[in-house]
Amino acid sequence: MMSKINQYRKFLLSLLIVISVFLVSAGELSAITYDISELENVPMPEFSEPKVTKGVLKNGMSYFFLEDHELPIVRVGVITKVGSIYDPDKKIGLASLTGKLIRTGGTKKLRSTEVDLMLDGLAANIASEIGEEMGTATLHILSARFYDTLPVFFEMIFQPRFDETRIALGKLSIIEALKRENDYPSQLANRNFDELLYGKNSPWARIPTKSTLKNITREDIDNFHKQYFHPNNMILIAAGDFDENKLREMAESLTKNYPNEPVIFPEVASVEKSFKPKSLFIKKPLTQSYIGMGHLGIKRHNPDKYAIDVMNMILGGAPFKSRLMADIRTNRGLAYSISSYFSAGTVYGIFKVNVDTMAKNSNKVRELIIQHIKQMVEGKDISEEEVDFSKKTILNQLIFSFDNPYKIVSRAARFHFYGYPEDYLHIYRDNIEKITVEDVKRVSKEYLHPDGLTTVVVGP
Secondary structure (H helix, E strand, O other), X not given: OXXXXXXXXXXXXXXXHHHHHHHXXXXXXXXXXXXXXXXXXXXXXXXXXXXXXXEEOOOOOEEEEEEOOOOOEEEEEEEEOOOHXXXXXXXXXXXXXXXXXXXXXXXXXXXXXXXXXXXXHHOOEEEEEEOOOOEEEEEEEEHHHHXXXXXXXXXXXXXXXXXXXXXXXXXXXXXXXXXXXOOOHHHHHHHHHHHHHHOOOOOOOOOOOHHHHHOOOHHHHHHHHHHHOOHHHEEEEEEEOOOHHHHHHHHHHHHOOOOOOOOOOOOOOOOOOOOOOXXXXXXXXXXXXXXXXXXXXXXXXXXXXXXXXXXXXXXXHOOOOOHHHHHHHHHOOOOOEEEEEEOXXXXXXXXXXXXXXXXXXXXXXXXXXXXXHHHHHHOOOOOHHHHHHHHHHHHHHHHHHHOOHHHHHHHHHHHHHHOOOOOHHHHHHHHHHHOOXXXXXXXXXXXXXXXXXXXXXXXX
């Protein structure tokens, strides 16, 4: 009954809005004289960035804290330098499986089912995963229960049980996730693009198989955990309604038995800088095609990153006003969605255009994408207006870096993890503001390779 009442209220509200629109006369509409340029010229209000407390515990664990008592909630995270790039060749999936089991596999003191029941009773949300080169574990909980839950959180990270039953379930979940990817054309295209670009056996593209997962034993998981999960190889993050001094004391106490030991990282195969065209067509009974086109990007600390970001925003990064969007989707109506990104990585990142389109338009769309990239390389029509708009878009998006305390503190921790200065966000902002048309022309010519594109198409 209540649901129907709510639906009726929504209907009445919608009807009132429509009636209100019709009641506004043409004369009244013409009286509205606001100009968007007037709004753009309004100076931004002064903003004082919250101060993050940082330091290092006695055992070498770095920490970044930000107290915020507006809501009775605490969010804690632990970042570890570990990843799938360190998986042994015959045991691919070891890192991913270990990341899952930190949350699901129990602790030395508690079985996995006991941990689940305890967290349910505390209304605590704990998650963990290991990606290519970073492991994360997070705790999200009401502040009233935070200090009681923190010891369990640390036990899960430092003293995991790795329950055999959960290991088997973890392997099955990875296999099923890979199967599901085959049902989603965009995910299938992305996975195969990485393999084609980096090489199927590259640490930056390889994926687990039934065979490699079968090779992984509980002992392998335990040894992998012992190799990387040292306090001096970790960063503790906390934001919310807590006391910094109390949390620091608890963190010292809960990690004091884990020594500060050097972590030996295996050598990871390098990525050859090459721009040779490659193509892969994956046949699927679909009415539309999912296309990925691109090549290697840049390394993380490349000083041209700022100009490249502006260039990419012009080409396909801006949600509604990029060249690819304006021409291929808006003007020609040849794509449902189209965008580009240019990433920086520990090795070379990725420049890529993603598009989904009607199958019959695939060839035309690919030709147009190449034309736009070539046009950027030529640089003749890159305008001051485009550059200014792209710079404003990038700078305006930075406000979302401050919309919650955990974003602020975790960003500071990630800058530390990747070797950026602590004030990197300000450095980034200042460098974006300095970019000129000539800078964009230069990086377009140097970093875009329209004749060396890797292309993956999933469709009929």
